[in-house]
Structures are given as structure tokens and as C-alpha cells.
Amino acid sequence: MIRRSYSAIAACLFLGALVTPVIAGETSDTRELIQRTDAEKAFILEQMRLLLGSIAEVEDALGSGDMNKVADEAAARGRKANINLPRPPGLSAKESDGWKSMFQSVRGGFDLIAEKAKVHAPAAEINKTLADTMRNCVACHETYRITVEH
Numbered sequence: 443m444i445r446r447s448y449s450a451i452a453a454c455l456f457l458g459a460l461v462t463p464v465i466a467g468e469t470s471d472t473r474e475l476i477q478r479t480d481a482e483k484a485f486i487l488e489q490m491r492l493l494l495g496s497i498a499e500v501e502d503a504l505g506s507g508d509m510n511k512v513a514d515e516a517a518a519r520g521r522k523a524n525i526n527l528p529r530p531p532g533l534s535a536k537e538s539d540g541w542k543s544m545f546q547s548v549r550g551g552f553d554l555i556a557e558k559a560k561v562h563a564p565a566a567e568i569n570k571t572l573a574d575t576m577r578n579c580v581a582c583h584e585t586y587r588i589t590v591e592h
């Protein structure tokens with residue numbers, strides 16, 4: 443019995459080894475490849491992690507009814523707070539209209555969440571605005587992936 447399960451595991455490992463290169467391979471990923479420098483990629487991904495972190499904090503504050511914290515966390519990711527954010531030079535010129543529009547919708551969405559939190563809008567309404575904002579995260583992630591220029 444034990445020997446039989448070992449051979450089942452071995453068969454799975456063997457099949458896994460056959461299948462994995464296809465899954466990990468370039469051709470199975472149909473998202474558009476966008477070329478960025480190493481520094482630009484690091485900048486973009488850092489901004490992404492900040493977005494995700496703020497979503498966690500916004501949700502936490504919504505859950506505990508701390509509307510001031512919701513407003514602060516959301517405002518930090520909004521357009522107004524990031525208008526003078528130092529960006530790698532030349533990055534904007536590489537961004538497609540689609541990229542810019544989805545990213546600006548994210549920034550605008552966070553500003554809207556901050557405004558709603560300041561006037562103590564219902565949590566459900568703020569959650570809906572966050573969901574609408576996050577559709578841009580989803581859409582952009584479905585569209586692009588980054589490759590580093592050499």
C-alpha cells in the first residue's frame with residue numbers, strides 16, 4: 443500500500459515535470475510585455491505594493507469604523523498626494539494611454555474614497571467605491587506584464 447502511494451507520488455512528480463515548463467513558459471502568458479529599465483520596474487512594483495498595503499489598511503479601518511484612518515490611508519494613494527512624487531525620468535513617455543488611464547482611475551478612486559470617508563459616508567458605499575477602483579487593478583494586471591530592458 444505504502445509502495446503504491448510512493449509510485450503514485452512519483453508519477454505525479456514526473457507529470458508535473460512535463461507540464462511545468464509549459465505553464466511557466468513565455469508562450470502561455472498572453473499579457474502584453476512592456477519594457478522597462480530595472481529601476482523603473484522597481485519603482486512601479488514599489489508603488490503596487492503600497493497600493494495593496496493601503497487597501498488592507500482601508501479595509502481594516504472600515505471594519506473598526508475609524509473613518510479618519512480610512513481617509514488618511516486612501517488619501518496617501520490618491521492623485522493629490524502623489525502629484526509631485528519623484529518618478530524615474532522617461533517613464534511617463536513609455537506609458538500607453540491605456541496604462542495612464544487605468545492608473546489615473548486608481549489614483550482618482552483613492553481620492554474619492556478619502557473624500558467619502560471624511561464626510562463619514564456609509565462603509566458599504568466606500569467599499570463599493572473601493573471595488574470600482576480595484577477593477578482597474580484587475581484590468582491592468584490582465585493586460586500587461588513587465589520585462590526588463592537589457
Ligand code: HEC
Nearest residue numbers: 487490491493494541544545548578579582583586587588
Ligand atoms: C496601469 C496598470 C496597473 C494598475 C492600474 C495596477 N497595477 Fe499592479 N501591477 C501592474 C503590472 C504590470 C505589474 C507587474 C506584473 C508582471 O510583470 O507580471 C503589477 C504588479 C503588482 C503587484 C506585485 C508587486 C511586486 O512586488 O511584485 C501588486 C501587489 C499589485 N500590482 C497591486 C496592485 C493594486 C492593489 C492595484 C490597484 C489598487 C494595482 N496593482 C493597479 C500594473 C498595474
